[in-house]
Amino acid sequence: GAVVSQHPSRVICKSGTSVKIECRSLDFQATTMFWYRQFPKKSLMLMATSNEGSKATYEQGVEKDKFLINHASLTLSTLTVTSAHPEDSSFYICSARVGGVGYEQYFGPGTRLTVT
Amino acid sequence: AQTVTQSQPEMSVQEAETVTLSCTYDTSESNYYLFWYKQPPSRQMILVIRQEAYKQQNATENRFSVNFQKAAKSFSLKISDSQLGDTAMYFCAFVYNQGGKLIFGQGTELSVKP
Numbered sequence: 001g002a003v004v005s006q007h008p009s010r011v012i013c014k015s016g017t018s019v020k021i022e023c024r025s026l027d028f029q030a031t032t033m034f035w036y037r038q039f040p041k042k043s044l045m046l047m048a049t050s051n052e053g054s055k056a057t058y059e060q061g062v063e064k065d066k067f068l069i070n071h072a073s074l075t076l077s078t079l080t081v082t083s084a085h086p087e088d089s090s091f092y093i094c095s096a097r098v099g100g101v102g103y104e105q106y107f108g109p110g111t112r113l114t115v116t
Numbered sequence: 117a118q119t120v121t122q123s124q125p126e127m128s129v130q131e132a133e134t135v136t137l138s139c140t141y142d143t144s145e146s147n148y149y150l151f152w153y154k155q156p157p158s159r160q161m162i163l164v165i166r167q168e169a170y171k172q173q174n175a176t177e178n179r180f181s182v183n184f185q186k187a188a189k190s191f192s193l194k195i196s197d198s199q200l201g202d203t204a205m206y207f208c209a210f211v212y213n214q215g216g217k218l219i220f221g222q223g224t225e226l227s228v229k230p
Contacts, residue, residue, distance in 0.1 A: 034217065043207060043220045044161075091159065102149040102168065102211065105218060107161035 002028045004096050006108035013084055014116055020080045021111045023094030029074035030096035034105065035067075038091045050077055084115040118143045120210050122221035129198045130229055136183075137193045137224050139208030148212035150184070150191045155223075156204040164206070167191065198228045 003026040013019045023033060032051050036044040048064075050056040050071035058064045066088075068080040077096075081088055091112055095105040119142045129135035141150070152164040167175045167184050174182050179196045195202055208221040 032216070038159075041205075041223075041225070043223050044218075046217055049217055093159075093161065095161070100213075102213075104151070104163050104166060107153075109158070109160050 002026075002096075002098065002104075002106040004030075004094065004106045004108040006094055006111050008111060009109060010112045010114075012114045012116060015085055016083055018080055018082045019084060019113065020078055021092055021094075021113075023077045023079070023096070023108050025075045025096040025098075025106070028096075028098050028106075030077075030098060031074070032097045033071055033077040034095045034097070035069060035077070035079050036093045036095070038093060038110075040091075044093060047079075081113065084113075086115045089113055089115045118145070118210060118212065118219050120208055120219050120221035122206075122208055122224050124224045125222070126225045126227070128227040128229055129195075131198055131200060133198055134194060134196045135198055135226065137195075137206055137208075137226065139191045139193070139221055141189050141191065141208075141210050141219075141221075143189070143210065143212060145212040148210060150182075151209040151211075151218070152180070152182070152191075152193045153207045153209060153220075154202075154204045155207065156201075161207075165193065195226075200228050200230060202226065203228045 005024045007022045035047045047062045048056040048058045056069035071077040093110045094108045097105045148169045150167045154162045165177045183192045205223045209218045
């Protein structure tokens with residue numbers, strides 16, 4: 001089946017620094033990638049949708065200057081959390097979709113970000 | 117606005133028994149897709165089952181089946197012969213053609229007890 005990887009799986013950074021999370025589709029080309037944030041025992045909250053070669057579409061309330069998304073190729077999207085603060089600590093999950101809206105989204109294993 | 121509601125925050129079932137998880141949704145769209153995703157303690161999201169709204173036949177995948185009631189906007193998941201590995205958070209999700217993004221329910225935490 002389709003595999004999506006995320007790197008790193010865990011990261012700890014100091015307040016005020018930036019951290020980059022990579023999302024890769026390993027065995028397929030993803031037309032669309034998504035970034036989610038999840039709090040403990042809560043549902044996934046969509047942050048942004050990105051298509052290769054174009055600017056990401058951010059959900060209402062998500063700061064685009066803080067959460068920079070780059071979808072450089074059909075197999076790679078990155079999320080950079082800039083000037084991180086402790087409240088940015090969370091579980092970040094990416095997903096990738098190979099076709100139209102009815103197709104399955106394949107999820108990465110997630111990245112645990114802790115900002116100290 | 118499209119919404120998905122899972123009214124059971126937690127459920128438990130004995131191993132080998134059957135359990136049904138509820139999901140309702142609200143939409144004015146006619147073309148859409150429904151999904152159940154499973155998130156075990158590892159937190160890896162896994163697709164359990166998918167249903168196209170235009171299909172009347174309920175989807176099945178081995179021990180997992182759905183009861184799709186389009187008029188009632190209901191999409192419940194039945195797990196038969198529950199196994200310990202079914203212990204997970206289960207999310208119902210919806211996407212419509214013009215939207216493109218999954219709308220998730222709040223989740224139901226299922227515990228399968230030996």
